Amino acid sequence: MNEFLSISPRISDILAAGGPVVALESTVITHGLPYPQNVETALAMEAAVRSGGAEPATIAVLHGRITVGLTLDDIERLGQLAGSGTVRKVSRRDLPISVANGEDGATTVAGTMILAHMAGIEIFATGGIGGVHRGHPFDISADLRELGKTPVTVVSSGAKSILDLPATREVLETEGVTIVGYGVDELPAFFARSCGLPVDVRMDTPAQVAALIKARRHLNLTGGTLITVPAPDEACMDPQEAEDAITQAAREADEAGIHGPAATPWLLNRVVELTDGRSMTANTALLQNNGRIGGQIALALSQLR
Ligand code: PSU
Ligand code: MN
Numbered sequence: 438m439n440e441f442l443s444i445s446p447r448i449s450d451i452l453a454a455g456g457p458v459v460a461l462e463s464t465v466i467t468h469g470l471p472y473p474q475n476v477e478t479a480l481a482m483e484a485a486v487r488s489g490g491a492e493p494a495t496i497a498v499l500h501g502r503i504t505v506g507l508t509l510d511d512i513e514r515l516g517q518l519a520g521s522g523t524v525r526k527v528s529r530r531d532l533p534i535s536v537a538n539g540e541d542g543a544t545t546v547a548g549t550m551i552l553a554h555m556a557g558i559e560i561f562a563t564g565g566i567g568g569v570h571r572g573h574p575f576d577i578s579a580d581l582r583e584l585g586k587t588p589v590t591v592v593s594s595g596a597k598s599i600l601d602l603p604a605t606r607e608v609l610e611t612e613g614v615t616i617v618g619y620g621v622d623e624l625p626a627f628f629a630r631s632c633g634l635p636v637d638v639r640m641d642t643p644a645q646v647a648a649l650i651k652a653r654r655h656l657n658l659t660g661g662t663l664i665t666v667p668a669p670d671e672a673c674m675d676p677q678e679a680e681d682a683i684t685q686a687a688r689e690a691d692e693a694g695i696h697g698p699a700a701t702p703w704l705l706n707r708v709v710e711l712t713d714g715r716s717m718t719a720n721t722a723l724l725q726n727n728g729r730i731g732g733q734i735a736l737a738l739s740q741l742r
Contacts, residue, residue, distance in 0.1 A: 467515055481725050592666060
């Protein structure tokens with residue numbers, strides 16, 4: 438606990454009792470989806486975590502204060518600011534800036550992992566993680582290094598193929614991150630069920646994942662774990678349509694000189710446009726599915742205590 442951190446009383450009570458809590462990120466609200474779908478999706482994801490048996494804790498920096506457990510009003514306010522350019526996208530290096538300047542900041546996977554760990558939350562559910570950008574081998578998301586050092590388990594659908602997936606997988610291996618395929622033997626690639634790369638281990642139940650997290654904890658391994666969940670069937674897109682849109686978006690981004698932290702949000706928005714919103718429908722469905730599975734894993738982990 439520190440002077441910059443506010444944890445909602447409900448979350449803090451559950452954590453104190455060793456109960457199940459799942460962290461949720463806020464970049465997906467401000468930089469990943471348009472208003473009002475972003476707010477609807479954030480709330481649906483919270484409901485999905487509850488349906489899995491855990492309490493959701495959406496995390497952001499609000500007026501410079503690290504906030505764990507956003508209220509409905511907080512989510513609505515951030516959601517309305519999407520696209521306004523007034524909310525900083527907060528990865529590790531941005532955290533002290535938003536806190537010191539008293540700004541609103543939406544936390545990425547890396548930013549959310551740091552704050553979840555600070556609050557004592559071990560499970561975090563999201564859609565896609567960052568990775569190594571296609572054609573830009575030195576644009577490596579800080580998410581990968583964070584997974585290497587912060588002991589939080591991230592439940593996601595892998596990474597979008599706006600990224601170089603083989604390179605992303607190599608970096609995760611170097612960082613010592615165990616990649617679990619949840620019910621699958623191959624790494625899901627967000628809209629697609631597989632990208633053809635193997636996972637490190639397949640697990641089929643929340644209890645198996647909880648046992649892995651417990652083992653990691655007892656071995657004092659400092660890093661995180663990545664649980665990759667394929668999108669539910671109704672969320673899968675036609676793989677060729679997704680791939681074509683992603684390839685076109687990546688080419689346009691290069692031509693327009695979009696790079697750095699702006700790259701991921703720009704590419705995600707462009708893919709939504711190029712697929713007439715179908716990528717957004719897929720995105721919201723898999724976010725909810727990951728929330729529910731995150732909730733089940735958090736519940737299984739709390740039952741091991
Ligand atoms: N991938 C998605 N949706 C997202 C993101 C990634 O499919 O919203 C967001 C996440 O917050 C992730 C961040 O942590 O983008 C990665 O940005 P960067 O590559 O700049 O680290
Ligand atoms: Mn980057």
